[in-house]
Structures are given as C-alpha cells and as structure tokens.
Amino acid sequence: MADPRLFRLRVTYSKSGRLAMLSHLEVARALERTVRRAGLPFAVTNGFSPHMRIAFGAALPVGVGGNAEFFDIFLTSYLAPKKALEALRNFSAPDLMPTACEYVEPSAAAASVACPVSTYEALLSASVGGLEIPDTVEVVRKKKRKVLEVREFLVGDVCVSGNSVVFTLQAKPTGSLRADIFLDACIDLLKINGVAPNDLCIVSINRIAQNSSD
Structure with missing residues (x-):
C-alpha cells in the first residue's frame, strides 16, 4: 500500500555502451549505490532487514541498451527534481546516466508494470529488404520450454530501413517476449528461406521508448 507521507520520485536514465552488458540485478545495485552517494533522503522498509524503498521498471x-529506462525512489522529504537530478548525475557513470526526474503519485502503478509497451531500435550487421515474422517463438525459461504466439506481443508493423529495424x-x-529473442527468430527465418547471409546478426538493440497500454 502506498504511503502518502513519502514522495515518489521517478528517475529516467540511459543504459548504454559497455554497461549495456550489465544484468538487471547489477544495474539495480549500481543505481542503489548512486542514490546513496548522491545523498538523497530515501525511505527504507520496515522489519528486521530494512532496505531502500526503490522500484525498477x-x-x-x-546486451540490450535503453534510452528511457526509469526507477522510482521513495523519499522521506521533498527535494526539487532539478536538485535531485544534479546530485544523481554527479555520482553516475556516463553509460548509466540519469536524464530526468519527476514526482509521480504514490498510488500510481508500480514501476515494473507502468509501461508495458516498449519500442526498440536494432542495428543488423547488413542491410535487409525486410523481415519475415514467425508465427511462434520457442523460449526456455528455468529449464522449461514454452511456445509464444508472436502476434500476441507484437504491436503494429516492423519497420526496416537498410540495417535498422524498429x-x-x-x-x-x-x-513477455524478449526483443533479442524475437529478432533472432526473424533473422533465423530469413536464413532458412535463403534470403539472408548466414553471418547476418544483431549488432545492437536499444529500447528507445516505453509507454502505457492506454
């Protein structure tokens, strides 16, 4: 339940360069350290093992970067967003850099589900005339195989321009369907059908926007 006495600050940041290779847990730990070093008045949980009140998108x-990632940090006192951003940027690595801060309502949707729609831009190792979309993709999670219907997760058309795919x-x-798994399946289909070289691969993927489903 949201605590109306706390201030919920949403911090937008970028994950790029070498730090795109960090896992989600490693990113979370790095951002927690940044908040501590920046001296933000963060709230802590109750109980025998209190920890920072922070929630991630x-x-x-x-290996996938992001231009508009975000996390929510709950503060015990108000701090102007501009000052919070300046403090965070002073203690952030260039490839994990905060870009904006704003307050959101304590009752707003959790950061992990607030923006379920993600747009990605990928660069391939060579230009392609288009991509073929598979009907299904098989994924393995925790040693269990699962078949996902691609059209249940794909929103709109796939736009291809040279070696750029959006x-x-x-x-x-x-x-959910991971962006890299989806794109790998599309590339594999091109290779199977003989319309792409066998060495075609993904050079980079970046999440360029996140939105609600409304």
Missing part, C-alpha cells in the same frame, strides 16, 4: 536483457512489443500479465 521492466528489466532489459543483458519494432514494438507489449508485455502481458501472463508473460
């Missing part, structure tokens, strides 16, 4: 796979995926309450 949807996780990115290892597409949008929506996470569902029942699960």
Whole structure:
C-alpha cells in the first residue's frame, strides 16, 4: 500500500555502451549505490532487514541498451527534481546516466508494470529488404520450454530501413517476449528461406521508448 507521507520520485536514465552488458540485478545495485552517494533522503522498509524503498521498471536483457529506462525512489522529504537530478548525475557513470526526474503519485502503478509497451531500435550487421515474422517463438525459461504466439506481443508493423529495424512489443500479465529473442527468430527465418547471409546478426538493440497500454 502506498504511503502518502513519502514522495515518489521517478528517475529516467540511459543504459548504454559497455554497461549495456550489465544484468538487471547489477544495474539495480549500481543505481542503489548512486542514490546513496548522491545523498538523497530515501525511505527504507520496515522489519528486521530494512532496505531502500526503490522500484525498477521492466528489466532489459543483458546486451540490450535503453534510452528511457526509469526507477522510482521513495523519499522521506521533498527535494526539487532539478536538485535531485544534479546530485544523481554527479555520482553516475556516463553509460548509466540519469536524464530526468519527476514526482509521480504514490498510488500510481508500480514501476515494473507502468509501461508495458516498449519500442526498440536494432542495428543488423547488413542491410535487409525486410523481415519475415514467425508465427511462434520457442523460449526456455528455468529449464522449461514454452511456445509464444508472436502476434500476441507484437504491436503494429516492423519497420526496416537498410540495417535498422524498429519494432514494438507489449508485455502481458501472463508473460513477455524478449526483443533479442524475437529478432533472432526473424533473422533465423530469413536464413532458412535463403534470403539472408548466414553471418547476418544483431549488432545492437536499444529500447528507445516505453509507454502505457492506454
């Protein structure tokens, strides 16, 4: 339950360069250290093992960057967003840099589910005329195989321009389709059909926007 006595600050940041190789847990730990070093008046949980009241947005796979990632930090006292941003930037690595701060209502949706629609831009190792979208993708999670219907997660069309690919995926309450797995499946289909070289691969993927489903 939201505590009306706390101030919920939403921090937008970028994950890029070498730090795109960090796992979600490693990113979370790095950002927690940044908040501590910046001296923000963060709230802590109750109980025998109190920890920082911080919540993170949807996780990115290892190797996938993000231009508009965010986390919510709950503060015990008001701090002007501009001052909070300046303090955080002073203690942040260039490849994990805060870009904006704003307050959101304590009762707003949790950061992990607030923006289920993600748009990605990927660069391939060579230009392609288009991508073929598979009907299904098989994924393995915790040693269990699962078949996902691609059209349940894909929003709109996949836009291809040379070696640039832009597409949008929506996470569902029942699960999600990772951007890298989706794109790998599209590339594999091109290779199977003989319309792409066998060495075609993904050079980079970045999440360029996150939105609600409304």
